[in-house]
Amino acid sequence: MQSxxxxxxxxxxxxxxxxxxxxxxxxxxxxxxxYIESLSLDMADLIxxxxxxxxxxxxxxxxxxxxxxxxxxxxxxxxxxxxGGCMAQQxxxxxxxxxxxxxxxxxxxxxxxxxxxxxxxxxKRYRVVDVEMTNEIxxxxxxxxxxxxxxxxxxxxxxxxxxxCDNYCTYCVVPYVRGREISRDPVSIVKEARKFVKTGxxxxxxxxxxxxxxxxxxxxxxxxxxxxxxxxxxxxxxxxFTTSHPKDLTEDLxxxxxxxxxxxxxxxxxxxxxxxxxxxxxxxxxxRERYVEKINQxxxxxxxxxxxxxxxxxxxxxxxxxxxxxxxxxxxIEYDGLFAFQYSDRPNxxxxxxxxxxxxxxxxxxxxxxxxxxxxxxxxKNRVLIGTDQEVLVEGFSKKELKNNTTxxxxxxxxxxxxxxNKIVNFVxxxxxxxxxxxxxxxxxxxxxxxxxxxxxxxxxxxHSSLNKLKGEKSYAx
Numbered sequence: 001m002q003s004x005x006x007x008x009x010x011x012x013x014x015x016x017x018x019x020x021x022x023x024x025x026x027x028x029x030x031x032x033x034x035y036i037e038s039l040s041l042d043m044a045d046l047i048x049x050x051x052x053x054x055x056x057x058x059x060x061x062x063x064x065x066x067x068x069x070x071x072x073x074x075x076x077x078x079x080x081x082x083x084g085g086c087m088a089q090q091x092x093x094x095x096x097x098x099x100x101x102x103x104x105x106x107x108x109x110x111x112x113x114x115x116x117x118x119x120x121x122x123x124k125r126y127r128v129v130d131v132e133m134t135n136e137i138x139x140x141x142x143x144x145x146x147x148x149x150x151x152x153x154x155x156x157x158x159x160x161x162x163x164x165c166d167n168y169c170t171y172c173v174v175p176y177v178r179g180r181e182i183s184r185d186p187v188s189i190v191k192e193a194r195k196f197v198k199t200g201x202x203x204x205x206x207x208x209x210x211x212x213x214x215x216x217x218x219x220x221x222x223x224x225x226x227x228x229x230x231x232x233x234x235x236x237x238x239x240x241f242t243t244s245h246p247k248d249l250t251e252d253l254x255x256x257x258x259x260x261x262x263x264x265x266x267x268x269x270x271x272x273x274x275x276x277x278x279x280x281x282x283x284x285x286x287x288r289e290r291y292v293e294k295i296n297q298x299x300x301x302x303x304x305x306x307x308x309x310x311x312x313x314x315x316x317x318x319x320x321x322x323x324x325x326x327x328x329x330x331x332x333i334e335y336d337g338l339f340a341f342q343y344s345d346r347p348n349x350x351x352x353x354x355x356x357x358x359x360x361x362x363x364x365x366x367x368x369x370x371x372x373x374x375x376x377x378x379x380x381k382n383r384v385l386i387g388t389d390q391e392v393l394v395e396g397f398s399k400k401e402l403k404n405n406t407t408x409x410x411x412x413x414x415x416x417x418x419x420x421x422n423k424i425v426n427f428v429x430x431x432x433x434x435x436x437x438x439x440x441x442x443x444x445x446x447x448x449x450x451x452x453x454x455x456x457x458x459x460x461x462x463x464h465s466s467l468n469k470l471k472g473e474k475s476y477a478x
Contacts, residue, residue: 009035010044014062015052017242018207019085021158022111023050026084029115041072046080046118051087053173056344059087066099073101080121082106084114086177090347092131107131108163108178112138133179137163139188155395155441156203156238157196161189161226165209166217167245169272170283170351171312171343174209183208183215190229193236202441203238203393204230211241212248224252231260237443238393238420242268247285249294257302265302266336266422269295270310274329275322278315281354288329295333306336306421313370314343314363316354323366327373336381336421337454338374342367375453382423382451389461392417392425392446394439415439424455 009030013023026048027037038044049065052058062083069081082104083095089107096102103121106114110130117128164179165172193204206227208214214223221229230239239262244253246269256263269291273279276287298305311326330338342363345352398416413436416426427446429436450457 005034007033007035007045008038008040008043009046009048010038010041011048011050012065013050014058014065015050015054015085017158017205018160019050019052021160021207022085022108023048024158025111026050026114029111030118033115033118041069044072044079046082047072048082048084051083051085053085053087053090053177053346055341055346062087063098066102070101080104080118082114082118084108084111086173089131089133089177090173093129096127096129102127104128105131107133109133135180135182137182137184139184155201155393156205157201158205158207159189159193159196160184160207161211162208162214166213167210167285168283168350170281170354171315171346171349173346173349176348178209181210181213181217183218183220186215186221186226186229189226190233193230194233197233197235200441202236203240204236206230206239206241208241209243210245210248212244212250212253222250222252224250224256227253227256227260227263231262236262239263240266240422244269246271246291246294249298251297251301254294254298254301257298257305264420264422265304266306266308266420267298268308268310271329271333272310272312273315273318273322274326275318278318278322281317282312282315282351288325292329292332304421306423307333308337308339308422309333309335311338311340311370312343313340313366314358316343316351316358317356318343318358327370330370330374330377334377334381335374336423337378338371340367340370340374379451379453382453382456385423385448385456386451387448389445389447390419390423390425390456390458392419392427392444394442394444396440397436398426415444417444419456425458426455427458427460429460 009027011023011027013019027035035046041047047069049062051062066083073079073081080103081101083102084106086108088095088105092105095105104117104127106117106128107130109132113130117130120126121128162181162183164181165174166181168175196204211223214226215221227239230236239260244267249269257265257267271291272282272284274288279287295307313323313326343358394415394417396416398414413429414426415429415436416424418424425446425448445461446458447461448456448458
């Protein structure tokens, strides 16, 4: 058998969880060509930037990084530099004109075709633009010997179950850069999920632009049925998903939160605005009243569920009264957390042609006011958890790990993880008899002592025998 020369690929991923998943697929697809991921630009034989175009800032970040690569290309002419993802799909050959040293631009549907493009570029040294879209998802072969980095090093991983979107919200470019909605076969999804669990993954994050509509066009199983199949995977501890469109949130999916033991009690349900006038201009296909009704129904079925959301401020024509209605909705719902953004025109999105644009100062002021308003709510909700014991899936050692703080029992370790409600918990364990490294990937019972705007702080519970173990997996109560 002919040996394959070892080469190194450097990935720079910008944007959403889907891009993270796609980057892992890119790395996986290139491993048969001998490519191994490297964290060093200097070592790289291939550099790929997986881009985002949902907001202007993401594009600026991508072009800023590409600008830094000019010196590397000049010093190492044989290196291959590629641009993939949503910005590549949108801009196509324009990127080659703007950045002349780029070798390949490939769109969101071209990941499976990338290996043969790279082989040709390496042998014939010509430039490639591939932004062709297809009406089907080509599955990568999941070889046991090829395991992407995120599944080796992390206890939580992303798994895309569908691609594209049919909703055409007026501010959004997703249908133009990821195509029309198409769902993957559930058998393939479950097979991939099982493979991840075999490598040590404990939590799987199912991804789609609108997971609530999974399988409808293809007459596959429904999303709540897919969740049930994944829930049956032995060794898996937790399931999360994003994103849900409010108009397609069904009672069956709501009941899944109460009936599936591995489905985390957290939903991200983007509302975007609290004003019916703005929601109509956004083409969101629901009203404020209908959204509130669904939240109330969901909380009746699963009272402990945490709800987070997305909000856009400064949409064209948003009046001061529209903005106040959004603040009133936030007060009414009392979200556990929010992702809020200033509106920006995007190419192809129909809202870019709307009149009555909002000034940058007004958008900035509204965003700051909204974030401050939500911050008080989040902190209040977090404070309610002080004194409670929370089940935390331990993800690793905290980035703010204590500096070898010696106690009478040994070193103090700061670990980090998340509750089923997606609350970040940093906690300490000063019992030197506990194998702290072994705790990673396990569920620990943590008593919350402090609450902050974006996280909780606690200590590993001692002499606590009532911790509910999940499916016979090891849990920790020191």
